[in-house]
Amino acid sequence: MEKKTRILIVEDDMIIGANLSLQLSTLGYEVTGIESRGEEAIMHTNANSPDIILMDINLKGKLNGIETVALIQENHNIPIIYLTANSDEVTFTRARKTHPFAFVSKPFNRLDLQRTIALAVEQLEEREGYQKPLNEIQFMEDRIFIRCNGKMSKLLLNDILYIEADRNYCTLVTEKCKHVLASTLKTMEEELPLSSFIRVHRSYVINISKVDVVTDHHLEIGRKVIPLSKSHKEFLMSRIHTI
Incomplete structure (x- = not known):
């Protein structure tokens, strides 16, 4: 069965949101939800990890769409398509700093929106398709073996820089290459030795000797900037002092 692209709609007008949802469902997309407040959009994204977010700039609540996107981007790399009736330069400049995929002006043309989402989906497929997820990992004391192209390849644990979560997959990064693994970050964290690997963020486990x-x-x-959660900082610092 072909995987459906999952889209979150964040729109303060529930009639517009419901209409959008119907259109997207008709086009074959899966709508993960319709939210009208930035705070709720953040919680929804954390819980459901949509592939694309349609974001209205004017929202109910304390956060506007731009502020909501900035907070979402602290933990997620999700293409954003802004839906906005504001065409002024100040709003555009502020929104542009969040590096959205596109802007769609209200009242939007159905065909324009359809094409914009289709282009975003194509970019997602290209981004995710450069490496096929691997299917098997075997852990040993100081190394792991990864099945690739029909054979098991050895990777020393000390060569791992960090591991980044991507929903039910994760990307293992070394100085020379990256491996996309069919494993959750939690599973990797449980298998790797705590003496060398610790979680520093909901989406990252790092090799402490490489910091x-x-x-x-x-x-x-190296040149990779990795977010550090407040809840993990104290443990990281205590570990660094023991090295």
Whole structure:
């Protein structure tokens, strides 16, 4: 069965939101929900990980659409399509800083929206398709074996820089290559030795010996900037002091 692209609609006008949902469902997309407040959109994204977010800039509640997207992007890399009736330069400049995939002006043309989403889906498929998820990992004391192209390849644990979550998959990164694994980050964390690997964020497990820089809100491994959650910072610092 072909996987459906999952789309979250964030729209303060529930009539428009319901109409959008109907159109998207008719086009074969899966609508994960319709939210009218930024706070609810963030919680929904954390719980459901949609593939694309349609985001109205003017929302109910304390957060507008731009502020909501900025907070979502702290933990997720999801294409954003802004839906907006505001065409002023100030709004556009602020929204542009969040690097959206596209802007669709209200009242939007159905065909324009359909084409914009189709282009976003194509980019998603290209981004996710550059590496096929691998199916088998075997853990040993100081190494893992990864099945690739019909054979098991050895990877020393000390060569791993960090592991990044992507829903039910994760990406294991070394200095020379990346491996997309058919495993959750939680499973990898449980299998890897705590003496070397710790979680620093909901989406990252790092090799503590590879850390170059630690700040209040992020750490760096090579040129990669990795977010550091407040709840994990104290444990990370205590581990660094024991190295």
